[in-house]
Amino acid sequence: MNIGYLGPEATFTDYAARQLFKEAKRIPFVSIPECMDAASTGEIDAAIVPLENSIEGSVNLTIDYLVHETDLQIVGEAVVPIRQHLLVHPDNMEKWRGAEQIFSHPHALAQCHKFLHKEFKGIPLENMSSTAAAAKYIKKHPERNIAAIANSLAAEEYGLVAVTQNIHDYSYNHTVFAVLAKEGHEFPMSSTQESKTSLMITLPSDRAGALHQVLSAFSWRKLNLSKIESRPMKTGLGKYFFIIDINLKMDDVLIPGAIAELEALGCTVKLLGSYSSHKV
Numbered sequence: 001m002n003i004g005y006l007g008p009e010a011t012f013t014d015y016a017a018r019q020l021f022k023e024a025k026r027i028p029f030v031s032i033p034e035c036m037d038a039a040s041t042g043e044i045d046a047a048i049v050p051l052e053n054s055i056e057g058s059v060n061l062t063i064d065y066l067v068h069e070t071d072l073q074i075v076g077e078a079v080v081p082i083r084q085h086l087l088v089h090p091d092n093m094e095k096w097r098g099a100e101q102i103f104s105h106p107h108a109l110a111q112c113h114k115f116l117h118k119e120f121k122g123i124p125l126e127n128m129s130s131t132a133a134a135a136k137y138i139k140k141h142p143e144r145n146i147a148a149i150a151n152s153l154a155a156e157e158y159g160l161v162a163v164t165q166n167i168h169d170y171s172y173n174h175t176v177f178a179v180l181a182k183e184g185h186e187f188p189m190s191s192t193q194e195s196k197t198s199l200m201i202t203l204p205s206d207r208a209g210a211l212h213q214v215l216s217a218f219s220w221r222k223l224n225l226s227k228i229e230s231r232p233m234k235t236g237l238g239k240y241f242f243i244i245d246i247n248l249k250m251d252d253v254l255i256p257g258a259i260a261e262l263e264a265l266g267c268t269v270k271l272l273g274s275y276s277s278h279k280v
């Protein structure tokens with residue numbers, strides 16, 4: 001089995017892939033859309049990409065690409081603890097406090113905002129496609145006094161030194177990674193914790209109380225929701241769709257009943273996936 005992930009080697013996504021798919025061949029991609037496209041075309045069996053972080057919120061690129069650009073479904077998710085460290089080239093380990101630029105994925109920079117504000121005020125931050133891409137760049141440029149924010153796997157992989165550990169601003173820092181595949185793909189994944197069903201819902205336009213009616217379709221069936229999030233439709237200001245997560249695997253009665261009720265209200269409903277969540 002071939003699993004694509006946001007690379008290069010030693011990203012947090014790579015760590016999630018290693019934990020979930022111990023036997024699979026892992027293939028790195030330079031961006032989330034490229035990884036998802038490869039799953040759509042069948043080049044890989046599944047894509048694993050970051051979906052949501054407990055400090056920074058949703059990875060909008062993943063949600064928007066999933067909804068607007070692909071036919072993929074969510075077939076599983078992994079919840080991974082995230083520890084961010086400041087990594088430098090061994091040549092620079094004595095002078096890292098004078099680093100002139102700090103590189104990382106935008107989510108990682110945001111997770112360490114307070115640390116950066118305190119220790120590196122005014123120092124330029126550079127967005128990279130992933131934390132490991134930042135670490136790889138630092139490895140290639142020993143002549144520059146620069147640093148990356150990345151994990152200990154990346155420190156090992158790229159021969160860097162973690163000069164300050166656990167620099168994320170809140171000790172509870174977890175990211176959810178989604179496993180995406182074409183409809184009908186079943187994945188053997190171990191240690192199931194809980195089940196979820198994710199729906200994308202578009203409301204009928206300009207109807208007072210439409211969202212209230214949507215929520216009541218779940219509420220009177222006692223369907224527990226774990227997430228409701230709105231994202232722009234990208235067709236005009238004020239036009240949004242909703243992502244709703246139900247804490248239950250797709251069944252024969254309750255969820256189909258709720259979907260039928262929503263459609264009768266004039267909503268459009270798309271199943272994004274019904275899957276298991278794994279704590280790794």
Ligand SMILES: O=C(O)C(=O)Cc1ccccc1
Nearest residue numbers: 011012013105107108130131
């Ligand atoms: O850049 C990475 O290592 C990723 O896998 C994306 C990411 C970035 C920051 C926190 C969690 C995941």
